[in-house]
Amino acid sequence: MTTATIVDSHCHLDFADFDAERDAVIARAQAAGVARMVTICTKLRLEPKVRAIAEKYAPVYYAAGTHPMSAADEPLATVDELVAMAAHPKFVGIGETGLDYHYTADSAEIQQQSLRVHIAAARETKLPLIIHxxxxxxxxxxxxxEEYANGAYSCVMHCFSSSAALAQTALDLGFYLSMSGIAAFPKSKDLRDIFAAAPVDRVLVETDSPYLAPPPHRGKRNEPAYTAHTAAVGAEVFGLSYEHFAAQTTANFDRLFWKAKA
Structure with missing residues (x-):
């Protein structure tokens, strides 16, 4: 059993999937070496519930934003609103925000507007932007x-599963790519190749739980403990020992999510 610790940089502990056993889920994560978790609020009206989870559990930090798939149905966030939330000591990132044209292409315009608001808040708070x-x-x-040209900000492409071209754009801007259970799926060789071409000091790991459980739990509810399975695949991708990859991705996390530094 390894003593290496890792970080689940993106999960959704407020979701109803965890309501019955949140204590146990967090305990299992710690037992698996997942020393810290960032739970993500996807609708700003739910921020009090997400904040309460971070306040209750020492290893849990949080971020908040308006998910792009909800951008048309939720009030448009304001920079001031996000900056005010960011004053909380356990609030460590802005988002998740971004663009999703798979199911919600009809709201592209409001998604783009929302994204730019979140970028402005990330720039002002110096907290990392979390992109979907x-x-x-x-x-x-x-x-x-465009926005980077208006003023620098930091960012992670969460659950990265897009093209090599978008990966390169993000890396060229100094951003980070986060590896989820998708990268561990047997058919995801192309995605693993994109990660393999990235600098290892720009890679994070995450679950996006309760979604996207990696093998051997694929098809079941995901949880932060399973970050270890994705990290094991990540270590293989980079030709590193699990301990080395765990230490590297933890150092990367601490650099980007500076407010959550151990």
């Missing part, structure tokens, strides 16, 4: 690049 990108690579690359 799906079927919107061109617009995503354009907006991230």
């Amino acid at each position: 990108a799906r079927a919107a690579d061109k617009d995503m690359a354009r907006i991230l690049t």
Whole structure:
């Protein structure tokens, strides 16, 4: 059993899937070496519940934003609102935000507007932007690049599963790519190759739980403990020992999510 610790940089502990056993889920994560977790609020009206979870559990930090798939149905976030939330000591990132044209292409315009608000808040707070990108690579690359020219900010492409071109744009801007259970799926060789071409000091690991459980739990509810399975695949991708990859991704996390540094 390894003593290496890792971080689940993106999970959703407020979801009803965990209501019956949140204590046990967090205990299992710690037993698996997942020393810290960032739980993500996807609708700002739910921020009090997400904040309460971070306040209750020492290893849990949180971030908040408006998920792009909800951008048309939720009030548009304001920079001031996000900056005010960011004053909380356990609030460590802005988002998740981004663009999703897979199911919600009809709200592309409001998604882009929302994304730019979140970028402005990330710039002002110096907290990392947490990006969800799906079927919107061109617009995503354009907006991230345009906004960076307006003023630097830090960012992670969460649950990265987009094109090599978008990965390169993100890396060129100094951003990070986060590896989820998708990278551990047997058919995801192309995605693993994208990660293998990235600098290892720009890679994070996450679950996005309760979604996207990696093998051997694929098809079941995901939970933060399973970050270890994705990290094991990540270590193979980079030709590193599990301990070395765990230490590297933890150092990467601490650099980006500076407010959650151990």
